[in-house]
Amino acid sequence: MTRTTRALALGGALLAATAIAATAQAQSQPIGGAPLTIQAVTERPSLNLSAYGEVKTAPDMATITFGVQTEAPTAQAAMQQNAEQMTRVIAALRRAGIAERDVQTSGLNLQAQYDYQENQPPRLRGYQAINRVTVTINDLTKVGSTADAVVAAGVNQIDGIGFGLKDPTTAENEARQLAVRALQAKAALYAQALNQPLGSIRSLTEGGGYSPQPPRPPVMYARAAMADMASTPVAAGELTVRIDVTGVYDLAR
Numbered sequence: 001m002t003r004t005t006r007a008l009a010l011g012g013a014l015l016a017a018t019a020i021a022a023t024a025q026a027q028s029q030p031i032g033g034a035p036l037t038i039q040a041v042t043e044r045p046s047l048n049l050s051a052y053g054e055v056k057t058a059p060d061m062a063t064i065t066f067g068v069q070t071e072a073p074t075a076q077a078a079m080q081q082n083a084e085q086m087t088r089v090i091a092a093l094r095r096a097g098i099a100e101r102d103v104q105t106s107g108l109n110l111q112a113q114y115d116y117q118e119n120q121p122p123r124l125r126g127y128q129a130i131n132r133v134t135v136t137i138n139d140l141t142k143v144g145s146t147a148d149a150v151v152a153a154g155v156n157q158i159d160g161i162g163f164g165l166k167d168p169t170t171a172e173n174e175a176r177q178l179a180v181r182a183l184q185a186k187a188a189l190y191a192q193a194l195n196q197p198l199g200s201i202r203s204l205t206e207g208g209g210y211s212p213q214p215p216r217p218p219v220m221y222a223r224a225a226m227a228d229m230a231s232t233p234v235a236a237g238e239l240t241v242r243i244d245v246t247g248v249y250d251l252a253r
Helices: 003-027 074-094 140-152 169-194
Strands: 046-057 061-072 103-115 123-137 156-165 198-208 240-252
Touching: 003 198, 046 169, 046 198, 061 074, 061 140, 061 169, 074 103, 074 123, 074 140, 123 156, 140 156, 169 198, 169 240
Parallel strands: none
Antiparallel strands: 046 240, 061 123, 061 156, 103 123, 198 240
């Protein structure tokens, strides 16, 4: 190839490259707008950490779930006996100072009862009625005496007792502060270990919080045995209120 031919070829390549660049710019430019600029963004290094705060506090309320169970040859008789017995129980609650709004029916059940023998069809024995009530007690000094009063009035099942807080806001806020302080301290520790300055917090999420204590395992009372006993002792103990937090911190460069 001669020098003149080589020069023409190089000039043609340059013109083609210029045309391609112009076309690409025209395609990336909106009609009537400024040219688009594409920049590569690098993700900033960050810390994703979790912490929690716990506060122990004494409960100020209790709930008791109890029931009246009756059996009779007919369904109607079982329900009638149960209603009469539960009426006496409700009256005992009123005498114990429990307000009507603090008493709630939590279950009503009627079941046929059968006797089973080998190689014999089931034989109907009668019917069983169960009426369960959940009671809120706002004075913890009356928990034991209230349990005794309803047993004396006809309750033959106590399914459990749980303790709680009327207003958990104060305990939750204290736990929140402890959780955030723990998160801040953990973030500072990680930044120091990584020899990187700790930046600002990018996000903060919360979980946990106050949850009423589930009832303790069922307690069965024998009415006759309770007649001459002192008031049933009940220990409220403490409740734990926990707040979990998760935060994302930037690491400064």
